[in-house]
Amino acid sequence: MKKSYKSITENQFKLFDNMLEGVSVYKLIFNDKGKAIDGILEYVNRVTVETMNINPEEDIGKKASEIVKSDVNKAYLNVINEFIGTGEYKRLEIYYPPTNKHFLISGFNMPNNYFAILRVDITEQKEAEEKLKESHANLELKVQERTVELDMLIEELKSSNEELQKFAYIASHDLQEPLRTISNFTQLIERRYKGKFDSDADEFIEYIIDATKRMQQLIRDLLMYSKVTSQQEDFKLVDTEKIVKQLISDLQVTFKENNVKITRNSLPNVCADERQLIQLFQNLISNAIKYRKPKEPPKIHISAKKEDNECVFSVSDNGIGIESEYFDRIFRIFQRLNTKEECEGSGIGLSIVKKIIDRHSGRIWVESEPGNGSTFYFTIPLKTCPKN
DSSP states (O other): OBOOOTTSOHHHHHHHHHOSSEEEEEEEEEOTTSOEEEEEEEEEOHHHHHHHTOOHHHHTTSBHHHHSOHHHHHHHHHHHHHHHHHSOOOOEEEEEGGGTEEEEEEEEEETTTEEEEEEEEOHHHHHHHHHHHHHHHHHHHHHHHHHHHHHHHHHHHHHHHHHHHHHHHHHHHHHHHHHHHHHHHHHHHHHHHTTTSOHHHHHHHHHHHHHHHHHHHHHHHHHHHHHHHHTOOOOEEEEHHHHHHHHHHHTHHHHHHHTOEEEEOOOOEEEEOHHHHHHHHHHHHHHHHHTOOTTSOOEEEEEEEEETTEEEEEEEEOSSOOOGGGTTGGGSTTOOSSOTTTSOSOSOHHHHHHHHHHHTTOOEEEEEOTTSOEEEEEEEEOOOOOOO
């Protein structure tokens, strides 16, 4: 695998023979401008013979241009001339069709116009890269297909939700009239004929009147729930200090009737739907009054603080409290923890609050202990808001 010449010592041959990289040594041929244009093969090690299908007996002594394809020879000369011109070692990737191999080639200068080309077999690495690219392409295709499916599903859900909202609003609105008729005529019967039938008849009439009143309240609540989506306003900069102050003023009669004591800290401006924010505070305040302790005046405190990229509001009370197992359930529509005899209402107030917070991309949760009151927390993201 070697030809005897003075420029390569026996130690260098031994070193080349034991290398894991392919090594070829060429005697360079220059043009009149001092640029290498070819090279005569003088030596190849075992790795080169195996990976490049070189026959030392036939190929040593031939020009590189006679042994390898022109593009490979061009890469060799590129490495050689780069080193001759700059003194820097250049590395290039080449593909060698005869053995279907990929190599990373570089080289170094030797005495008497000899040059050693080094080759690292990177075939396995290139195959792994190709498989990775293929897998990545397949993954991207699947992601694109899945994205299209999700977009279609989102549109379907959006359309379905809009239809459901319209149905809930129309159904609730249309149900009010027949219920109003039932209620009016039942109350008329009560006024005209109460005491003229037996006691069972009077009791049945009271049941009908009570049931229609509860159904009317349920429909009003359902309408209010559907309006969170169907009657939205654009977000704008809302002065929560101002709206809470006005809300407290509007509820003075209720506060006096229930001996309510309400306090608040300074509240910030936030980007929100003002009407829905008023509804949110009203529902939480009403909830605190409704679930008060029987013989203790309700105390309510409203506060807020800025944390990271959001504003955290809290509404605290000294009411009956809530068991921890119900912390999630109370925000679901029509979920009650008390009977209608204990507390009036349809169990929709907190679900409206939750829906409003969801629309504002916020969070809501409660901290409470039975007998020690409750604190409802909700967040509204801090963001730039269109001018009013």
